[in-house]
Amino acid sequence: MAKGHTIPIIGLARLLLRRPNLSVTIFTTPSNLPFISNSLSDTTATIIDLPFPQNIPGIPLGIESTDKLPSVMSLLMPFCRATIFMQPYFEQALQSLPHVTFVVSDLFLWWTLESANKFGYPRMVFSGMSAYVHAVYQTVVADRILFGPDVISDDDLVTVPKFPGVRVTRNDFIPIVSDPAPKGPEYELSMDQVIAASQSYGLIVNSFYELEPIFVDSLTNSWCVGPLNSGENFRVDNHDPRPPPIWIQWLHQKLEQEIAVLYVAFGTQAEISPQQLTEIWKGLESSQVNFLWVIRKEASKLGDQFDSFEERVKERGLVVRDWVDQGEILNHPSVQAKTPEITYTDWEGLKKLASKPMIVCVK
Numbered sequence: 001m002a003k004g005h006t007i008p009i010i011g012l013a014r015l016l017l018r019r020p021n022l023s024v025t026i027f028t029t030p031s032n033l034p035f036i037s038n039s040l041s042d043t044t045a046t047i048i049d050l051p052f053p054q055n056i057p058g059i060p061l062g063i064e065s066t067d068k069l070p071s072v073m074s075l076l077m078p079f080c081r082a083t084i085f086m087q088p089y090f091e092q093a094l095q096s097l098p099h100v101t102f103v104v105s106d107l108f109l110w111w112t113l114e115s116a117n118k119f120g121y122p123r124m125v126f127s128g129m130s131a132y133v134h135a136v137y138q139t140v141v142a143d144r145i146l147f148g149p150d151v152i153s154d155d156d157l158v159t160v161p162k163f164p165g166v167r168v169t170r171n172d173f174i175p176i177v178s179d180p181a182p183k184g185p186e187y188e189l190s191m192d193q194v195i196a197a198s199q200s201y202g203l204i205v206n207s208f209y210e211l212e213p214i215f216v217d218s219l220t221n222s223w224c225v226g227p228l229n230s231g232e233n234f235r236v237d238n239h240d241p242r243p244p245p246i247w248i249q250w251l252h253q254k255l256e257q258e259i260a261v262l263y264v265a266f267g268t269q270a271e272i273s274p275q276q277l278t279e280i281w282k283g284l285e286s287s288q289v290n291f292l293w294v295i296r297k298e299a300s301k302l303g304d305q306f307d308s309f310e311e312r313v314k315e316r317g318l319v320v321r322d323w324v325d326q327g328e329i330l331n332h333p334s335v336q337a338k339t340p341e342i343t344y345t346d347w348e349g350l351k352k353l354a355s356k357p358m359i360v361c362v363k
Contacts, residue, residue, distance in 0.1 A: 001032060001083070002066040003323055004267075005106055008128045008206045010039045011228030012104065017043055025097060027090060031064035048093050053085040067323050073271050077186050084111045091115050104204065110196035122201035131205050131224070135215035136160055136168065140177065146170050147180045154178065162218060247292060248328065250318045254290060255334040262287075263335050265294040265326065274302055281309050290316040292335070294324050 006028075013024045024045045028036050029052040037047055052064045058075050059082070069075045094100065094115065102122045105112035116123035127134065139162045140146060146168075151158055154170040170178035176187045197203065202221035206228050209216050216224060243249070254261050264284070266272055272280075277295070281302075284291050291313075310319055329335055 001029065001064060001079075003035075005108075005128050006032065006036065008226070008228040009104075009106070009126065010036065012126065012204070012206075012225060013040060013045050014043065015225060015228065017045060027093065029064040029086075031062060050086045050089040050093065053082040056082045071271065077189055080108050080189060081185075083109055087111050087115060091118065094119055094121075102201070105200075107193060107197060110192040113196040113200055124202055124204050125197045125200045126204045126206075128206050131207050131212045131215040131219060131222070134203070134205070134222075135218045136163065136166060137173075137177070139163070139218075140168065140173070144180075146173070146178060163214065245324070247318060247320050247324055248332070251292065251329070251332045251334045255332070259290050259334065261332075261334045262289045262291040263294075263329060264291055265324075271296075277302060278305075281306065284317060285309060285313055288316075292318050292320065292329065294320045296321070 009026070013026060016022055016024050024043075026036060026040070026045055026047050028047060028049055030049045031052070033047065033049045040047065054061060056078055059069065059079060063069060066072055066076060066079065069079060090112065094103075100119070100121050102124055103112060103116045104124045104126050105116070107125050107127045113123050139160055143161065145151075145158050145160065148158070150156070151170070157167040157169055160166040160168060174186075176182040176184075176190050202223060203219060205216070205219070205222055205224050206226035207216070208224050208226055216222065244252075251261060262284075264280070280293075284293065310317075
């Protein structure tokens with residue numbers, strides 16, 4: 001129910017389907033069904049949609065993915081909590097399957113462990129994060145290194161004992177990790193997810209051993225199967241009768257004009273303040289470069305000034321307010337030129353950007 005999680009899951013499904021005599025069933029929700037169905041339409045994967053909970057406080061009807069949430073920061077916790085109401089439908093669907101070998105569940109869906117145990121199926125936790133993140137997070141939390149006597153400020157660098165080359169600060173972590181005595185709904189949800197992961201059969205990591213061997217070795221019962229978002233894992237239908245998205249058509253035009261394009265994106269989870277957005281569009285306008293800027297719908301409500309900005313730069317800039325296929329954009333020849341990307345990104349995006357110059361914004 002988040003594209004950064006769904007896309008590697010689709011890649012994992014394709015990887016599993018290479019195995020002989022193996023069938024794959026994917027569970028999703030009605031609003032997410034079209035995206036997954038289209039992505040796997042050339043495979044034998046079965047897709048089952050489960051009713052998504054209704055009447056969640058603060059979440060508009062029909063919102064079933066994080067990229068559509070009016071505010072990710074304030075609504076992610078109730079959104080995740082509400083998924084537990086899907087459990088009865090999930091278990092009913094599990095019972096209808098002819099034979100189940102194992103269950104692969106997103107890390108956030110802690111309640112699937114109870115369902116898997118109920119029917120005697122091993123539950124594998126899938127995470128789109130790197131082995132580095134898992135390993136460092138586990139060590140920081142278990143050893144409480146952020147709260148030693150020498151750590152005075154939230155900006156003080158602390159060496160992670162298990163990985164001497166890694167230094168972190170409290171500001172590198174969310175409050176439930178950086179707070180010495182965390183409590184509240186976010187902490188309780190996180191603990192449910194962590195405990196369920198620790199009691200599961202193992203962890204599937206979207207990475208490969210040679211990239212981060214030290215961190216992979218530190219994880220128990222983990223298997224690297226990535227990178228899952230490589231081009232070979234996804235279908236490319238050159239006979240699709242539908243016209244390409246507007247942003248791809250625009251990139252085609254720039255390619256014909258032999259113009260390189262700067263790609264600007266900050267993901268669906270990051271919430272950029274109006275002041276920051278204003279500085280970005282002013283910088284883009286004064287730079288005179290051609291650019292494609294992907295921006296959250298809600299964040300783009302900056303009034304008439306922003307509308308006039310779009311009008312002024314319409315010949316060399318395109319602002320997109322919907323989710324886009326970032327891999328398709330980054331693979332486009334007009335973006336593959338020597339222009340960098342300006343981004344706030346996660347592990348999924350970073351792997352896609354591995355061969356490109358980047359301007360990385362660090363908070």
